[in-house]
Amino acid sequence: MDEQKRLEVLYRYHLLDTLPESQFDEITQLAALVCGTPIATITLIDKDRQWFLSKVGVTATETERSISFCAHAIRQDALFVIPDTLHAHGFSNNPLVTGHPFLRFYAGAPLIADDGCMLGTLAVMDTMPRSLTGQQQNALMMLSREIVARIRSRRQLLGLCRQIDSYDDASGELEYAYRHMRRSANEVPAAPRIDAMPAYAAETAKGTDLSDVFINSIPGIFYVFDQHGKFLRWNKNFEVVSGYSSTEIAAACPLDFFGNPAEKELFAEKIKQALKEGSASLEAALLTKGGQSLPYYFTGKRIDFAGEHCICGMGVDISERRTSEETLRLRNRALEASINAIMITDAQGMIEYVNPAFERITGYPLSAVLRRHFRFLHRNDNEQRGMAAVRSAYRLLEEGHALLRSYRRNGELFWNDFYIAPVANAEGKVTHFIGVLNDITEIKRYEERLEHQASYDGLTQLVNRNVLKDRIRQAIASAQRHKTGFTVGFMDLDNFKFINDSLGHGVGDELLKCVARRLATCMRAHDTIARYGGDEFAFVLNDAVNEENVGILMDRILKTIERPFEIGDHRLFISCSVGVGFYPKDGEDVDTLLKNADTAMYRAKESGRNNYQFYVPSMNDRVRERLSLEAKLRQALTNEEFALHYQPKIDLASGMVVGVEALLRWQPADGDAISPASFIPLAEETGLIVPIGEWVLDTACAHNKLLQQSGLPPIGVAVNISARQFDPHALRKSISQALDASGLDAKYLELELTESLVMENPDEVTRILHELREMGLRLAIDDFGTGYSNLSQLQRFPVDRLKIDQSFVRDIGADPNDAIIARAVISLGHSLGMSVIAEGVSNEEQLAFLRANGCDEMQGFLYSRPLPFEDLMGLLTENRILA
Ligand SMILES: Nc1nc2c(ncn2[C@@H]2O[C@@H]3COP(=O)(O)O[C@H]4[C@@H](O)[C@H](n5cnc6c(=O)[nH]c(N)nc65)O[C@@H]4COP(=O)(O)O[C@H]3[C@H]2O)c(=O)[nH]1
Known part of the structure; x- marks a missing residue:
């Protein structure tokens, strides 16, 4: 129907701008009562305004049509409900929502005239979001039809009045009818007094008062009682629920229906309040005839009925509400007590609630986040990956989960394991989302730590061998793609074990850290350095295939490592040996490349350490030899x-034998004798030198004691000690054991330490040498002149003897430099109070030079080669004097 036609119909009813009529007010009061709302109106929709034919809880008589909810409701012939205006499209900004009376709930039942024309609505409204039960909705629709029925009869009455007005000769009967009808149509009806009667006996009220049909359709109990507490009307339900008959109710007073004295008193007060203020409500237990207490919510309004103030009231069974309130209370408590942060947003993501855990985790209290979009938690980090899942959940109204970087109020990042789920209303429409925020920052950090531990070396923070292998794999793939190559290097620190053993693991660890840092300074950002294990490092140089350039880099590494390290009070000197292999020349897979670089590194060690070697295939032959030698060496002792x-x-001076040097010989059962120069370095590298060294000490001491026991004059025996044996604790122990076992006096045992060993870490060595001296031993520095002795350090060593290295002795006659050095060593030793011995003396010329320059002792082929013990005994017995 078009609007013009609708307005014509509306105007024909002559309803607009009329005086209030109690027959309509009664219905609005009932509507408010039945639906439990503070506001109810009968609204007629005029051209530009809505006009209230009757109203409860509203002071205005009309508003503009543009802001009217009813203007929307009349567009449909069913009940029009807005559970929450703030979440209803097109209503959240309505001035009646944002301003007084702050409407949050609206339900309007259309007033449909006979010809289908919409006159307006019967509407109930609330300032809280809510819903209506099915029964309440039915009641509202029924009341709206009742209004239309009354409008219709009102119109008929008005028509009749007009007809009667035109008949001057109206009979007295008609006159009476006219007056009576006029009252009904336009004036406050003179409702006949209803005396104490059963509900269905109040015939006089029918037609002009509440219809029995309506009363009995009201959910819950309904009653009207006068100021004296006498029941005038009630519905059938009241009798059913209370268990009392209509006669009993008629004889009872309202307070009889309460068992609890406090509630009785309260109800009496509420009656007074309703009579005085117009309305009152309370929750109390209704006592049935059977003695059952039923939780009920009572509302009562003052009405003028039968010529006096009465209370028209309803009671609704709230057992279910109580249960759901209890459930709600529990749920609320769970929300409040939850350790997880929980937030409730509307369907757009605007926050409506957050629990205390939310404040604890994020630092934001409820007041700071209310009506803000939850995305503020991600600050500028809104484009992170997890946000797509969250946005899609909101868009598709479904559950979602994402790991998000969220930010606390203080700006600190936290890892948020975020779950959201949609919440639908009674009609199945999604109105809200509930979000659970789990702060898993600690777990995430732990995972990162684990990940880091799985990839990085905890000490140096370099990548570990697993990552190194991965990087080599990547480098191979890239080199294959781009037809290029790269370099793999293996580096081992020389004599690291000595530092570790003598200075302790703390110093050793610090040294490794410093080495790692220095190594890093030699590399480019895209190269990889890894700690391979112990004192071994490995590296991958991407794109580096040129031997010359790599050689320059290797030199730089050697020089960098050679520089002294200051660790605590120690100034440490260390060198390294490096092996290098190129892809694809020296291996096309990870293992081969690493193996060959390792082989080259061993070659560097064999070549005197502190150098680098490029891999060549023949190195593998040497490695094989070395491996077989090592296997034999392991068996040699047993x-x-x-x-x-x-x-x-x-x-x-005397030409007499004053001591001997013990030199180790290895004669494998199934082969030729092997020179110590070949197997001693191998024994050092493999650690076999330790048990072998113990055997040497034991045997040398035992032999020397045997010499003394055979009646020969006592002489000293010198034993070589290599760097790997120089673990102070183990060395002291094996020396004590050897002396104890043989019974040899410590003063007959001399230890020969190489100059390089002594000078590498002079501070530490000085301390150990003092300890050894305290045991009564004699100490000599072997191969003197080959290292770079620091004279001031030399002075501090508690050493008895310097041994001029045989390389200087060999060419004394031929090379003037060697003669100068030999002479210098002799005078240096003497000036430091040490005796000086020359080794490798093989001819008279050398002997003459040494004598002429005041050397104290000599050893060499000139007098005797190293001899088996039995031969030595013979020589000593012979007592041959050096001429
Ligand atoms: N050309 C020549 N050589 C002479 C002459 N007089 C002695 N020699 C050799 O010079 C080496 C001296 O020993 P070293 O410098 O301590 O050098 C030793 C020492 O560093 C090491 N060594 C030998 N035995 C042991 C041992 O029991 N323990 C340790 N740690 N090292 C040992 O092996 C190295 C080599 O020992 P050897 O082959 O026995 O070689 C010995 C000896 O046989 C000579 O007049 N002319």
Whole structure:
């Protein structure tokens, strides 16, 4: 129907701008009562305004049509409900929502005239979001039809009045009818008094008062009682629920229906309040005839009925509400007590609630986040990956989960394991989302730590061997793609074990860290350096295939590592050996490349350490040899393949043998004798030098004691100690054991330490040498002149003897420099209070030079080669004097 036609119909009813009529007010009061709302109106929709034919809880008589909810409701012939205006499209900004009376709930039942024309609505409204039960909705629709029925009869009455007005000769009967009808149509009806009667006996009220049909359709109990507490009307339900008959109710007073004295008193007060203020409500237990207490919500309004103030009231069974309130209370409590942060947003993501855990985790209290979009938690980090899942959940109204970087109020990042789920209303429409925020920052950090531990070396923070292998794999793939190559290097620190053993693991660890840092300074950002294990490092140089350039880099590494390290009070000197392999020349897979670089590194060690070697295939032959030698060496001790030979030391002044040097010989059972120069370095590298060294000490001490026991004059025996044996604790122990077992006096045992060993870490060595001296031993520095002795350090060493290296002795006659050095060593030793011995003396010329320059002792082929023990005994017995 078009609007013009609708307005014509509306105007024909002559309803607009009329005086209030109690027959309509009664219905609005009932509507408010039935639906439990503070506001109810009968609204007629005029051209530009809505006009209230009757109203409860509203002061205005009309508003503009543009802001009217009813203007929307009349567009449909069913009940029009807005559960929450703030979430209803097109209503959240309505001035009646944002301003007084702040409407949050609206339900309007259309007033449909006979010809289908919409006159307006019967509407109930509330300032809280809510819904209506099915029964309440039915009641509202029924009341709206009742209004239309009354409008219709009102119109008929008005028509009749007009007809009667036109008949001057109206009869007295008609006159009476006219007056009566006029009252009904336009004036407050003179409702006949209803005396104490059963509900269905109040015939006089029918037609002009509430219809029995309506009363009995009201959910819950309904009653009207006068100021004296006398029941005038009630519905059938009241009788059913209370268990009392209509006669009993008629004889009862309202307070009889309460068992609890406090509630009785309260109800009496509420009656007074309703009579005085117009309305009152309360929750109390209704006592049935059977003695049952039923939780009920009572509302009562003052009405003028039967010529006096009465209370028209309803009672609704709230057992279910109580249960759901209890459930709600529990749920609320769970929300409040939850350790997870929980937030409730509307369907657009605007926050409506957050629990205390939310404030604890994010630092934001409820007041700071209310009506803000929850995305503020992600600050500028809104484009992170997890946000797509969250947005899609909101868009598709479904559950979602994402790991998000969220930010606390203080700006700190936290990892948010975020779950959201949609919440639908009674009609199945999604109105809200509930979000659970789990702060998993600690777990995430732990995972990162684990990940880091799985990839990085905890000490140096370099990547570990697993990552190194991955990087090599990547480098191979890239080199294959781009037809290029790269370099793999293996680096091992020389004599690291000595530092670790003598200075402790703390110093050793610090040194490794410093080495890692220095190594990093030599590399480019896209190269990889890894700690391979122990004192081994490995690296991958991407794109580096040129031997010359790589050689320059290797030199730089050697020089960098050579520089002294200041660790605590220690100034440490260390060198390294590096092996290098190129892809694809030296291996096309990870393992081969690493193996060959490792082989080259061993070659560098064999070549005197502190150098680098590029891999060449022949190195593998050497490695194979070395491996087989190592296998044999491991068996040599148990197979008793070692022997000691002794080379006499001669006092140059007397020409007499004053001592011997023990030199190790290895005669494998199934092959030729192997020179110590070949197997001692291998024994050092493999650690076998330790048990072998113990055997040497034991044997040398035992032999020397045997010499003394055979009646020969006591002489000293010198034993070589290599760097790997120089673990102070183990060394002291094996020396004590050897002396104890043999019974040899410590003063007859001399230890020969190489100059390089002594000078590498002079502070530490000085301390150990003092300890050894305290045991009564004698100490000598072997191969003197080959290292770079620091004279001030030398002075501090508690050493008895310097041994001029045989390389200087060999060419004394031929090379003037060697003669100068030999002479310098002699005078240096003497000036420091040490005796000086020359080794490798093989001819008279050398002997003459040494004598002429005041050297104290000599040893060498000139007098005797190293001899098996039995031969030594023969030589000493012979007592041959050096001429
Ligand atoms: N050309 C020549 N050589 C002479 C002459 N007089 C002695 N020699 C050799 O010079 C080396 C001296 O020993 P070293 O410098 O301590 O050098 C030793 C020492 O560093 C090491 N070594 C030998 N035995 C042991 C041992 O029991 N323990 C440890 N740690 N090292 C040992 O092996 C190295 C080599 O020992 P050897 O082969 O026995 O070689 C010995 C000896 O046989 C000579 O007049 N002319």
